[in-house]
Amino acid sequence: MKDTNAMKDTRTKNDTIRNAESTITRDRDDERARPLQDVESGWLSYQPETEENEGGGTVEERKRMSMAQICSHGDHPEKDPYRSHVMPLYQTSTFGFETAEAGAKFFAHEAGGASHSYSRLGNPTVERAEQVIADLETFGMEERGEGMLFGSGMAAIVTGMMGLAMGKRILAQEALYGCTSQFLQEQAEGLGIRVTHVDVSDLAQVEEALTRYDDIALIYLESIANPTMRLADVEAIVALARGARHPIRVMVDNTFATPYHVRPLELGADLVVHSTTKYLNGHGTVVGGALAAREGFFASSGMAVWRKNLGGISGPFDAWLTLLGLKTFPLRMKKHSENGMRVARFLEGHPAVERVYYPGLESHPDVTLAERMMENGFGGMMAFELRGGLEAGEALMNRVKVPTLAVSLGTVDSLIQHPASMTHSVVLPEVRKHAGITDGLVRLSVGIEEAEDLIEDLREALEAVGDA
Ligand SMILES: Cc1ncc(COP(=O)(O)O)c(C=O)c1O
Numbered sequence: 001m002k003d004t005n006a007m008k009d010t011r012t013k014n015d016t017i018r019n020a021e022s023t024i025t026r027d028r029d030d031e032r033a034r035p036l037q038d039v040e041s042g043w044l045s046y047q048p049e050t051e052e053n054e055g056g057g058t059v060e061e062r063k064r065m066s067m068a069q070i071c072s073h074g075d076h077p078e079k080d081p082y083r084s085h086v087m088p089l090y091q092t093s094t095f096g097f098e099t100a101e102a103g104a105k106f107f108a109h110e111a112g113g114a115s116h117s118y119s120r121l122g123n124p125t126v127e128r129a130e131q132v133i134a135d136l137e138t139f140g141m142e143e144r145g146e147g148m149l150f151g152s153g154m155a156a157i158v159t160g161m162m163g164l165a166m167g168k169r170i171l172a173q174e175a176l177y178g179c180t181s182q183f184l185q186e187q188a189e190g191l192g193i194r195v196t197h198v199d200v201s202d203l204a205q206v207e208e209a210l211t212r213y214d215d216i217a218l219i220y221l222e223s224i225a226n227p228t229m230r231l232a233d234v235e236a237i238v239a240l241a242r243g244a245r246h247p248i249r250v251m252v253d254n255t256f257a258t259p260y261h262v263r264p265l266e267l268g269a270d271l272v273v274h275s276t277t278k279y280l281n282g283h284g285t286v287v288g289g290a291l292a293a294r295e296g297f298f299a300s301s302g303m304a305v306w307r308k309n310l311g312g313i314s315g316p317f318d319a320w321l322t323l324l325g326l327k328t329f330p331l332r333m334k335k336h337s338e339n340g341m342r343v344a345r346f347l348e349g350h351p352a353v354e355r356v357y358y359p360g361l362e363s364h365p366d367v368t369l370a371e372r373m374m375e376n377g378f379g380g381m382m383a384f385e386l387r388g389g390l391e392a393g394e395a396l397m398n399r400v401k402v403p404t405l406a407v408s409l410g411t412v413d414s415l416i417q418h419p420a421s422m423t424h425s426v427v428l429p430e431v432r433k434h435a436g437i438t439d440g441l442v443r444l445s446v447g448i449e450e451a452e453d454l455i456e457d458l459r460e461a462l463e464a465v466g467d468a
Pocket residue numbers: 152153154155177222226253255256274275276277287288289408
């Protein structure tokens with residue numbers, strides 16, 4: 001049951017939020033620019049606001065929730081006029097106001113106004129997906145999380161970087177997803193963002209850069225780097241950032257690892273980014289992105305206003321598909337990870353394979369860190385090089401039948417691709433080489449097929465390549 005005082009608190013908070021959201025007032029960095037449902041109307045109360053009334057329950061209740069429950073029940077609307085079992089799709093650009101006063105109150109930030117105005121500013125379906133992702137990224141934490149959904153992972157990344165580092169410097173990991181790398185190397189400077197790259201596996205390099213530059217506002221990492229599979233020690237890097245002379249935020253792309261294996265916020269990071277195109281949606285039906293942070297971050301950092309005005313939002317249908325995919329997220333991740341380990345071991349033992357990069361293998365340079373930082377296994381992503389180099393890699397990709405030869409990753413079916421000529425072709429060859437993205441590297445996203453089917457297919461293809 002909802003407590004009336006809690007509702008009052010909620011109303012006050014909602015009003016504050018509306019103030020920040022309005023399109024007719026100046027943007028205010030100190031408030032969160034996202035309208036919430038009108039809790040008093042009781043019509044739809046998806047959006048948790050206080051300890052007492054929040055949909056996710058109290059901290060204690062939330063802590064008892066498994067990831068499976070967060071995901072499988074995450075899209076249950078609490079109050080729907082038709083008692084819809086799953087979250088309805090609000091495929092609408094704008095929301096009618098019951099009365100002119102309700103609309104005016106929304107824009108004047110007064111109590112009793114409408115809950116939603118326009119889908120760039122807030123949409124119930126999108127907000128539901130945002131909360132599930134935030135709940136996953138803050139799983140087990142005392143603090144509640146908040147999320148933002150975007151039209152792509154790149155929209156989330158660039159919004160995050162612009163919001164946190166305009167006019168300042170980003171200290172970035174060397175090996176990054178190709179378009180992130182290209183943005184940092186070719187476009188960020190024109191937007192007034194200076195960039196320095198370091199090999200984050202060497203903490204001394206991070207420390208040295210933090211001492212050398214006093215304009216660093218953001219450290220940007222991938223928890224597991226695409227495609228080199230090197231791990232960033234998020235906890236240690238956060239500790240270095242906190243020791244700096246001025247405030248530095250840490251933003252982590254958690255696309256490869258997902259919150260099933262690594263939760264950067266728990267390790268002290270400020271902002272997590274995802275290409276939801278990948279494991280969170282999981283079915284290859286959406287291009288999307290997300291940011292997740294501790295509650296209050298989007299308002300205090302001004303990120304809400306950046307998202308609103310850059311406008312890279314998610315459409316409601318993509319959000320709905322993401323919610324659908326999220327329902328089975330832990331189940332899928334368990335199988336991805338089990339298959340990942342088996343396929344990695346098989347590849348490592350094959351005579352045609354030169355090297356396998358998978359964080360669960362003893363041969364991985366970051367295996368100790370992986371054991372400390374990752375839980376529930378080591379995921380479904382890997383990269384490998386064949387003894388026959390690029391030519392053999394290409395022959396293998398043309399021969400395999402179970403994985404689809406395609407970019408992207410994290411789908412229920414396996415995908416295989418060649419970073420140097422595909423996902424990372426936009427990165428300059430010398431930069432690729434320096435970051436460890438060799439021409440012979442093949443990237444495999446292991447799906448949830450039977451591991452035996454995958455292994456058999458790879459064995460046949462490798463034998464054929466060996467004979468070629
Ligand atoms: C690690 C990583 N981050 C970000 C992105 C960008 O995401 P999107 O393609 O959804 O814009 C990708 C895309 O492959 C990726 O692999």
